[in-house]
Amino acid sequence: MDQLTQIIAVLGVFLYWLILGGVATRIVIKRRSVGVSFSWLLIIYFLPFVGVIAYMLFGELHLGKARSSRSKGMYKPYGEWFSSLYEHNAHQPNRQSEYAHSISKLCDAQLSIPSLMSNELVLQHTPEQILTSIIKDINEAKTTIDIEFYIWHPGGLADEVALALIKAAERGVEIKLLLDAAGSRQFFKSQWPDQMKAVGINVVAALIVSPLRMFFRRMDLRLHRKIVVIDNSIGYTGSMNLVDPKCFKQSDGVGEWIDMMVRITGPVVPVLNTVSAWDWEVETNERVMPAKPPEAQCSDTSSLVQAIPSGPGMPEEVIHQVLLQSLYQAQQKIVITTPYFVPSEQLLDALVTASLRGVDVNIIIPRKNDSTMVKWASSSFFTELLDAGVNIHQFNGGLLHTKSVLIDDEHCLIGTVNMDMRSLWLNFELTLAVDDIKFAARLGALLQSYIDDSDILTVEEWEQRPMYKRFIEQVFYLFSPLL
Numbered sequence: 001m002d003q004l005t006q007i008i009a010v011l012g013v014f015l016y017w018l019i020l021g022g023v024a025t026r027i028v029i030k031r032r033s034v035g036v037s038f039s040w041l042l043i044i045y046f047l048p049f050v051g052v053i054a055y056m057l058f059g060e061l062h063l064g065k066a067r068s069s070r071s072k073g074m075y076k077p078y079g080e081w082f083s084s085l086y087e088h089n090a091h092q093p094n095r096q097s098e099y100a101h102s103i104s105k106l107c108d109a110q111l112s113i114p115s116l117m118s119n120e121l122v123l124q125h126t127p128e129q130i131l132t133s134i135i136k137d138i139n140e141a142k143t144t145i146d147i148e149f150y151i152w153h154p155g156g157l158a159d160e161v162a163l164a165l166i167k168a169a170e171r172g173v174e175i176k177l178l179l180d181a182a183g184s185r186q187f188f189k190s191q192w193p194d195q196m197k198a199v200g201i202n203v204v205a206a207l208i209v210s211p212l213r214m215f216f217r218r219m220d221l222r223l224h225r226k227i228v229v230i231d232n233s234i235g236y237t238g239s240m241n242l243v244d245p246k247c248f249k250q251s252d253g254v255g256e257w258i259d260m261m262v263r264i265t266g267p268v269v270p271v272l273n274t275v276s277a278w279d280w281e282v283e284t285n286e287r288v289m290p291a292k293p294p295e296a297q298c299s300d301t302s303s304l305v306q307a308i309p310s311g312p313g314m315p316e317e318v319i320h321q322v323l324l325q326s327l328y329q330a331q332q333k334i335v336i337t338t339p340y341f342v343p344s345e346q347l348l349d350a351l352v353t354a355s356l357r358g359v360d361v362n363i364i365i366p367r368k369n370d371s372t373m374v375k376w377a378s379s380s381f382f383t384e385l386l387d388a389g390v391n392i393h394q395f396n397g398g399l400l401h402t403k404s405v406l407i408d409d410e411h412c413l414i415g416t417v418n419m420d421m422r423s424l425w426l427n428f429e430l431t432l433a434v435d436d437i438k439f440a441a442r443l444g445a446l447l448q449s450y451i452d453d454s455d456i457l458t459v460e461e462w463e464q465r466p467m468y469k470r471f472i473e474q475v476f477y478l479f480s481p482l483l
Contacts, residue, residue, distance in 0.1 A: 071313030119266030156244025255398030311428035380477035
């Protein structure tokens with residue numbers, strides 16, 4: 001009996017080290033960034049059983065067999081749809097600025113999606129303005145409404161949007177509503193899905209979280225895009241989920257969420273609709289390709305816009321590459337707003353280098369954050385940034401949820417992307433690169449209002465923080481590539 005026990009013990013130890021070594025080898029040969037690989041190795045060796053299971057669940061980009069197979073079959077038809085726009089009269093690369101030209105070349109190579117002129121953009125930055133505008137356009141919809149959001153939270157003006165959709169469906173408008181299953185769980189628990197389905201609205205939960213699927217699809221992949229397209233001619237995108245901040249996360253102690261959306265008309269709207277159609281087909285296996293944009297009337301007041309989608313099944317790192325390229329091009333000023341600031345090594349280096357070569361670099365983040373882990377991880381980068389002369393503005397007016405980058409007051413990136421690993425590598429995201437000095441000026445005025453409601457963090461103040469905080473920051477810094 002003792003001999004059998006010893007054999008079992010030896011086999012157990014051998015199996016343990018075999019599994020640990022196998023997972024470690026898998027981490028190394030995946031050839032990701034050194035920081036990501038190092039963080040996973042720390043986890044599996046310090047928390048071996050928990051670490052191995054965590055890696056199986058969250059360590060690799062598993063979209064799921066059905067979705068992955070579906071995505072591969074979608075490349076050709078969607079690629080042909082996007083590529084056909086290079087012949088559209090709104091594609092005028094000769095009118096691109098130097099900022100837009102390099103980003104367009106990058107997107108041509110990675111996505112085969114051209115930049116398009118003749119778009120009219122309206123910047124909206126209050127919940128009342130945004131939701132009232134969406135409701136008005138829904139009430140005037142004639143044929144189709146396509147909506148996708150990470151979060152739809154019932155209450156307040158969000159319920160008015162739901163009522164407007166029901167009325168639109170009753171008068172014959174075809175409506176598709178795609179919502180992330182995890183982000184919109186309160187919506188799916190409410191009465192709205194049944195009421196919408198009763199009038200013919202097609203309501204679908206994306207990326208359903210289920211214990212039965214956890215080893216077949218990564219559980220923390222999320223549909224993080226925010227897109228509204230009405231009649232294939234009016235579009236919305238930006239940082240705001242379909243929530244009324246007065247009714248959303250009031251108990252978190254971070255204040256109301258502060259967001260921005262852009263209302264768009266012009267040829268880029270069908271591009272947004274086709275991105276939404278991609279997500280719909282990945283989830284439902286139903287193809288509903290939008291009509292291509294009609295010939296455009298180009299004017300000097302219109303904006304040149306590059307749509308940049310990212311996520312599983314699409315080229316890796318494209319938005320990360322666009323961010324880096326934008327920072328490298330800056331000559332005078334960079335202003336970044338993000339609620340979750342956990343930059344990659346490359347982004348951190350680009351920000352530090354820009355500041356050291358004389359660019360006025362400004363990062364606006366909320367003083368209070370709803371994620372404790374992100375708050376500590378974000379703080380771990382402050383010393384290096386402050387030493388390089390980067391201005392860190394801590395916003396006091398609520399949870400600043402706007403995601404934007406403004407370069408030299410001329411070119412900007414706006415959309416759904418946080419400056420963290422999850423947005424840049426995992427989630428389904430959307431960014432617009434806007435090449436329009438007048439629009440950039442309007443964005444600049446909004447960002448200045450954020451700065452005016454912020455306190456700038458000084459080196460002296462930062463150096464006075466207690467030792468225990470420095471220790472916690474360093475712990476979270478080690479795991480920041482996974483946040």
